[in-house]
Amino acid sequence: MGAPTGRGPRLAAASIFTGCLACATPAFAEATAINTADTAWMIVATALVLMMTIPGLALFYSGMVRKKNVLATMAQSLAAVTIISILWVGFGYSLVFIGDGPWLGTLDRWFLAGMTMDSVNPAARTIPESLFMLYQMTFAIITVALVAGSVADRMRFSAYLMFSIGWFIFVYVPLAHWVWGGGFLGTAGVIDFAGGLVVHLSAGIGGLVAAKVIGRRQGYGSENLSPFDLSLAVMGTGLLWVGWFGFNGGSALQANSRAVMAIIATHLAACAGAITWAAIEWSTRRKPSVLGMISGAVAGLGTITPASGFVAPWHGVVIGVIAGLVCYWACTSLKQRFNYDDSLDVFGVHGIGGMTGTLLAGIFATASIGGTAGLLEDHPQQLLLQLYGVAVTLAWSAGMTYALLKLVSLFVPLRVSREHELEGLDISQHGEAIQ
Amino acid sequence: MKLVVAIIKPFKLDEVRQGLTNIGVHGMTVTEVKGYGRQKGHTEIYRGAEYVVNFLPKLRIEIAVSTELADKAVDVITAAARTGQIGDGKIFVTPIDHALRIRTGETDSDAL
Numbered sequence: 340m341g342a343p344t345g346r347g348p349r350l351a352a353a354s355i356f357t358g359c360l361a362c363a364t365p366a367f368a369e370a371t372a373i374n375t376a377d378t379a380w381m382i383v384a385t386a387l388v389l390m391m392t393i394p395g396l397a398l399f400y401s402g403m404v405r406k407k408n409v410l411a412t413m414a415q416s417l418a419a420v421t422i423i424s425i426l427w428v429g430f431g432y433s434l435v436f437i438g439d440g441p442w443l444g445t446l447d448r449w450f451l452a453g454m455t456m457d458s459v460n461p462a463a464r465t466i467p468e469s470l471f472m473l474y475q476m477t478f479a480i481i482t483v484a485l486v487a488g489s490v491a492d493r494m495r496f497s498a499y500l501m502f503s504i505g506w507f508i509f510v511y512v513p514l515a516h517w518v519w520g521g522g523f524l525g526t527a528g529v530i531d532f533a534g535g536l537v538v539h540l541s542a543g544i545g546g547l548v549a550a551k552v553i554g555r556r557q558g559y560g561s562e563n564l565s566p567f568d569l570s571l572a573v574m575g576t577g578l579l580w581v582g583w584f585g586f587n588g589g590s591a592l593q594a595n596s597r598a599v600m601a602i603i604a605t606h607l608a609a610c611a612g613a614i615t616w617a618a619i620e621w622s623t624r625r626k627p628s629v630l631g632m633i634s635g636a637v638a639g640l641g642t643i644t645p646a647s648g649f650v651a652p653w654h655g656v657v658i659g660v661i662a663g664l665v666c667y668w669a670c671t672s673l674k675q676r677f678n679y680d681d682s683l684d685v686f687g688v689h690g691i692g693g694m695t696g697t698l699l700a701g702i703f704a705t706a707s708i709g710g711t712a713g714l715l716e717d718h719p720q721q722l723l724l725q726l727y728g729v730a731v732t733l734a735w736s737a738g739m740t741y742a743l744l745k746l747v748s749l750f751v752p753l754r755v756s757r758e759h760e761l762e763g764l765d766i767s768q769h770g771e772a773i774q
Numbered sequence: 775m776k777l778v779v780a781i782i783k784p785f786k787l788d789e790v791r792q793g794l795t796n797i798g799v800h801g802m803t804v805t806e807v808k809g810y811g812r813q814k815g816h817t818e819i820y821r822g823a824e825y826v827v828n829f830l831p832k833l834r835i836e837i838a839v840s841t842e843l844a845d846k847a848v849d850v851i852t853a854a855a856r857t858g859q860i861g862d863g864k865i866f867v868t869p870i871d872h873a874l875r876i877r878t879g880e881t882d883s884d885a886l
Contacts, residue, residue, distance in 0.1 A: 403820075563825040565818055630820055671822030684821060 373457075374465035380594035381466050381474055387585025388477035392416050392484050395582050399575025399637070400488050403630075403683050406567040407763025408492045410771050415491075415499060419484035422500065423507055427476040434512050436460055436475065439521025443513060462519070463592040474589060479515070482538045483507050486740075488683035489546030490553045492564075493760050496768040498753045505743040506545060510736050514541050518728070529728035530704060530711055530721070532601065533590035535645025535697040536732040543690020544733055545740040547681060552744045553753050555680035557760050569630055576633040580609055583640045587647040600708055601647035604655030605640060608647075611656045612639020615663025631667075634688060638666035641692035646700035649709035658699050665695050694729050701725030775870040775883065776844035780835045781809065781863040782855040787833055793850040794837065801886075803836040813861030832863060838870055838886055 397416035401409045423431075433448035437460075448454060451472070458468040483503050487494070494502075515537050517524040524536075531537060558564060566572065587605045591598035616635025617627035642662035643655055650658070670687035681687060701722035704713030712718035744753060754760070759767035766772045782790060787804065794802065808829035815828040839847050848865055856862055875885040 563827065564823070565820055565825050565827075624819055626819075628819065634821060675822065687821075 372465070373459070373467055374593070376594045377465040377592070378467065378470060380598070381463075381470050381589060381592065384585035384589025385470065385474045385477055387582045388474070388481065388589065389420070391579050391582035391586060392477070392481045393420055395575050395578035396481060396484050397575065398571045399579060399633075400491065400572075400683055402568050402571030402573070402575060403566045404491050405564060405763070406773055407765055409567055409571075409765065409773055411496065411764030411768050412487075412491050414496065414769060415487040416484045418496075418500060419487075419503060420480050422504060423480045423483050424476055426504065426507055427479050428472075431479055431507065431512055432472045432475065435515045435520045436462065436471075441523040441526065442516075443522075444516050444520055465593055471592070474592075475515075478534060478538060478586075479507060479511055482511050482534070482542050485538070485542035485685060485689055486545045486549065489550040489681040489685040491682040492556050492764065493682075493754050494549075494553060495752060495755050496764070498747050498751050501747045501750065502549075502743055502753075505747065506740065509739045509743060510541055510545060511537070514732060514735065517731070524728050524731060527727065528711075528721070528724045530649055530700055530709070530725070531645045531697060531728065532648035532700070532709070533587045533644045535642075535693040535700065536728050539641045539644060539689040539693025540697065540729065540732045541693075541736040543686045543688075543693055544736045546685030547679065547690060548737050548740040549744060550679050550681045550686070552741065555678075556682065557757065559680045560678075566630070569633075573629060573633055576636055580606075580636060580640065583609070583644075587644060591648055597648055597709065600652065603652040604647045604650055604658075605643050607652060607655035608639040608643035608659035608662065609636045610639070611659025612636055612642070612663040612666075615639075615660045616667050619663070619667050634666070634670065634684070635663045638662040638688050638692050641689050642666070642696035642699070645693065645697045646703060649700055649705065649711055649713075650703040651705050651708060654699075654703040654705070658696060658703070661699065662692055662695060666691050694733075697725050697729050698722065775873060775886065776839055776841055777868050777870050778835075778837050778839060778844060778847050778851070779866045779868070780851045780855065781807070781832050781865075782835060782851070783857065783861065783863060784831060784833050786855040786857075787835075789854040790835065790851055793854040794847060797843070797846055797850055799837055799839055799843070799847055801837070805834045805836075807832050807834045811861070811864070830861070838873060840883055840886060 393416055397413040401412040404412050429450055430446060433446050434444045436444060437448045438445035454468055460468045460471045463471045483506060486506060487499060516522040518529060518531050518537050519525060556564065583605050584602045588598040588602040591601060613632045613636040616631045620631045621627040639659035639662045643658050646658055666688050669691040670684045674681060674687060701724065702714040704711045704721055706712040706716060711721065713721045747753060755764060755767060808831055810828050810830060813830060815826055815830060818825050818827055837847060844867055848867060851865055872882065873885040874881050
């Protein structure tokens with residue numbers, strides 16, 4: 340969703356406009372009223388973002404692991420959907436979006452207490468509060484699901500569940516409140532349209548820390564760990580790509596031009612990212628790989644996320660190219676240099692992408708699009724604000740992820756036994772296998 | 775009776791089958807196998823991770839023929855499966871002690 344900064348006047352204008360339209364209906368006494376077009380779009384956007392996790396991310400991730408771990412990888416995405424949804428309704432939504440304390444919201448909406456058919460959240464006055472709650476739920480789900488990719492092929496399922504619940508409570512909830520719920524980062528003026536900090540950087544750095552703590556896969560660097568079926572990953576990428584229209588477009592929280600601008604920039608960034616990654620491979624390794632194209636597309640999508648809704652369409656192309664270059668470097672040179680086994684490149688694609696996009700938003704932000712000016716419009720302070728947001732997110736997510744993993748390891752080993760890892764997680768964790 | 779086992783490149787299967795049908799061999803068993811010989815493997819790269827794949831996909835054909843037909847079958851397979859490139863495969867011929875058709879109980883040459 341859009342940061343409060345810079346969208347106040349536009350939102351107010353839209354609210355007054357829709358409010359006047361609704362004056363014809365006496366039941367709506369308030370100045371703002373539910374807009375049916377906004378509501379329809381946000382219902383669709385909510386479905387699109389849920390589709391990004393199941394089956395989008397589930398396919399994207401499981402296509403890149405080995406055959407013996409495909410079901411276990413899908414199970415992680417499924418578990419995130421089921422558990423985080425209930426936690427979000429229970430207290431997550433309330434702690435993030437109710438009350439605007441600098442550090443955390445309140446528990447007033449505990450299990451949606453007090454939410455009515457007519458209530459709206461101040462952040463989105465033209466759609467039902469229930470829909471706003473549901474839309475934001477899908478963001479929490481995919482963020483938690485993203486982290487698991489770095490420790491694919493080796494994390495114990497029970498440990499993953501405990502870690503995910505803790506990560507949601509101690510990393511996602513505070514960060515989302517700080518940036519979007521009226522907390523100190525949003526108030527300071529940090530912009531993050533759809534989750535470069537809250538979703539991608541937090542999941543990416545969390546993934547990196549988890550990969551370091553849990554350790555490399557058996558046979559990493561010596562055995563063939565090639566993907567089971569990249570065609571699954573291509574299908575997953577397609578679903579993610581389309582779903583991202585709801586992720587970034589929906590973050591306008593209204594069916595308006597800003598939503599469309601965000602979608603255009605998003606699509607162009609995905610295209611430019613895919614072309615860039617494939618071009619690098621073609622020139623340095625003589626063949627453009629399918630995995631390279633989809634990696635570039637997802638890198639472009641993750642990188643444009645914080646900037647979409649604040650930048651012009653052509654900025655999407657520039658940001659996509661930069662995403663392809665930087666994320667390619669991170670997934671190859673950087674990873675090899677530091678010798679960590681981020682199995683599915685959660686850090687290389689989402690962490691680096693989210694960080695780069697957040698900074699680029701500070702450069703390319705265009706006042707006429709999102710109400711905030713960036714470096715190119717003579718407002719260099721915005722870039723410093725973005726840097727501040729990156730630093731806080733990095734430090735918080737890394738520190739809390741580390742602490743949580745250490746805490747979980749007191750109750751259950753984070754990693755499966757050597758035998759179970761060689762046998763595969765499908766059979767050892769779930770008692771099933773793909774024949 | 776002879777058992778002729780041929781390891782061939784997968785895309786040569788149809789030509790081999792056609793050639794064998796033409797000389798009166800009316801049955802074969804085909805299995806997808808992996809292996810290597812002089813061709814060695816190839817390198818696959820996934821986001822910068824390089825893996826040397828030693829075992830390449832091949833097809834293994836088994837046919838049981840009368841002793842008289844065995845040499846001819848070997849010639850036909852050789853002609854059909856050859857590209858001249860390294861990795862064309864190999865043919866092995868071994869004797870069969872006994873053969874039986876399960877449905878009828880016919881044995882040896884009647885069972886082929």
